[in-house]
Amino acid sequence: MKDYSGYAVYYKKNGLEYPYGVISENYECKAISEHYPSNIKSYLIQIEDRRFLNHRGIDYKAIIRAIFENVMAGKITQGGSTITQQLARNTLGNNEKTFVRKVRETLKALEFEQNFTKDEILNLYFENVYFGKNLRGFRSAGLYYFGKDIKALSNQEWLFLLTILRGPNYYINNLERSKKRYNFLSKELLDKNLISKNRHRKNINSEIKPSSNKLNVLRNVVAPFIVNRVDEKGKKLISTIDIDTQSFVSNYIANSKYPVSIIAFNKNEVIAFGSSYGTDYPFISKSNVGSTLKPFLFCYLRDNGVSVNEKFSAFSNSLKWEVREVEKYKAMLDLEEALFYSNNNSFINAVSKIGVQKTLIFLSDLFNREQSDFFPSSILGATKKGISIYELGLAYSMFFSKHNITDSKLECLTVLNKIFRNKLKLDIENAFLKTGTTNDNKERFAVLGNPETTFVILRNENAVADYSKEGSFFKEIRRNFSSYFSSKTNYKWI
Structure with missing residues (x-):
């Protein structure tokens, strides 16, 4: 798998691209770039470390000057850290004001100077400097505060980012102070002939409005599942x-x-995802999925000779398995009734008639898995390696695609709409719902959607492993999805 760490993730809306996040293996938002403007590097040197090009990591003159100024002021008003030392501090991740930390910082700065060119050190600085929140680097800061990537930042926005460097949270929360410092820095750049009078005038007359673009x-493992296009040069993933x-x-x-973990599909593409356990959980965590496989089995059985009127025992099965049923039923159920009530015995009996092994081959093809991953109890949703909610949602999205509807699938969807209406108390045509429970009822699955969108929901850690307690799960789904689904929309499969 390619490592996309540091790539910025974008989404598209109305034909335009907007930043959504950054690929990172820790909590920090660190977006990388291969190019930072040379004029901005000159601004940084003037503002933070004027002798940067001449010293070897430690500027003793700056240290002496800072000590003098601090003594005269009676407090710490200046630091003597060079850009290289600041880089060392940011990469060490330790801001404690101790002698040991300062020694480590100094040694790290000398190491940087020995192993990298000045331009490489500047690039590393632009990539690693802390900008408050969980932001690392100028690219992340630009995406967060202005919703813009490196090349799109204006001169004024670059100067604002340089302005807040010494105290991002302080200056963001004190915009009047940041404006004063902004104007001061612009004048300093003018005095050193780094910007023109016209540019300085534009700077001080501009109104910078930073925002909070979350x-x-x-995680890197998520990238292959959501990528639509990769911009290698720009370090961008269009999702x-x-x-x-x-x-x-x-x-x-x-x-x-x-x-809870959720994933959503449209036209077989992931359009939304998330989890209480981390962004990668919907893709990498696998478990048994219970009765959510029954709609696939229903269609397979109907397509392979099981008639709509044929009934099967709901109380026992030909394989002599002891299975738990959620409710009591009639002694005999046809396939539509068995699907509606999610009766295990009836499905075992129907599969036994067609052939267990043939059915397992169908499931392995459906999930693009080795046949050895499936065994007889897969009829009830168990597999050797488990199924992720990504795999489950993709299977539903592809199997029930609007462009791939058959008579058996329409029969199945009619039953699933009845389940949707019964469980969620929402009067919506052609919306569907199928649920499943595993792990002694501690994991609850719900697959639902309409002809356009498929959702899979997994709720974990039910405190009471009691089959009579499913009401709260459906209430939560109904409360959220009543606003997502429109009762005025007449959804159509064909």
Whole structure:
């Protein structure tokens, strides 16, 4: 798998690209770039370390000057750290004001100077400097505060980022102070002939309005599942994320009483995802998925000779398995009734008629897995390696694609719409729902959607492993999805 760490992730809306997050293996938002403007590097040197090009990591004159100024002021007003020392501090990740930390910082700075050119040190600085929040580097700061990438930042926006360097949180919360420092720095750049009078005038007359464009941290393992296009030169991933659906999913997770993971598909592409356990959880965590496989089995059985009127025992099965049923039923159920009530015995009996091994081959093809991953109990949703909610959602999205609807699938969807209406109390045509429980009822699955969008929800850690307690799960789904689904929309599969 390619390492996309540091790549910025974008989503598209109305034909335009907007930043969504950064690929990172820790909590920090660190977006990397291969190019930082040379004039901005000159500004940085003038503002932070005028003798940067001449010293070897430690500027003794600056240290002596800082000591003198601090003594005269009666407090610490200046530091003597060079750009290289600041880089060392940022990479060490330790801001404690101790002698040991200062020694480590100095040694690290000397190491940088020995192993890198001055320009390489500047690039590393631009990439690693801390900007408050969980932001690292100028690119992340530009994406967060202005919603813009490196090349799109204006001269005024670059100067603002240089302005807040010494105290990002302080200056962001004191915009009047930041404006004064901004004007001061612009005048200093003018005095050193680094900018023109016209540029200085534009700087001081400009009104900089930083914002808070939340940047999400995504694990590298997520990238292949959401990438639509890769811009290697710009270190960008253009994703399949639909921001409105993503906001809906994120709010659902944030307001859930229990840990929950959700993924959403449209046209077989991931358009939203999230989890209480981390962004990678929907893709890498696998478990048994219970009765959520029954709709696939229903269609397979109907396509292979099981008639709509044929009934099967709901109380026992030909394989002599002891299985738990959620409710009591009639003694005999046809396939539509078995699907509606999610009766295990009836499905075992129907599969036994067609052939267990043939059915397992169908499931392995459906999930693009080795046949050895499936065994007889896969009829009830168990597999050797488990199934992720990404795999489950993709299977539903592809199997029930609007362009791939058959008579058996329409029969199945009619039953799933009845389940949707019964469980969620929402009167919506052609929306579907199928649920499943595993791990002694501590994991609850719900696959639902309409002809356009498929959602998979996994709720974990149900405190009471009691089958009579499923009401709260459906209430939570209904509360959230009643606003997502429109009762006025007449959804159509064909």
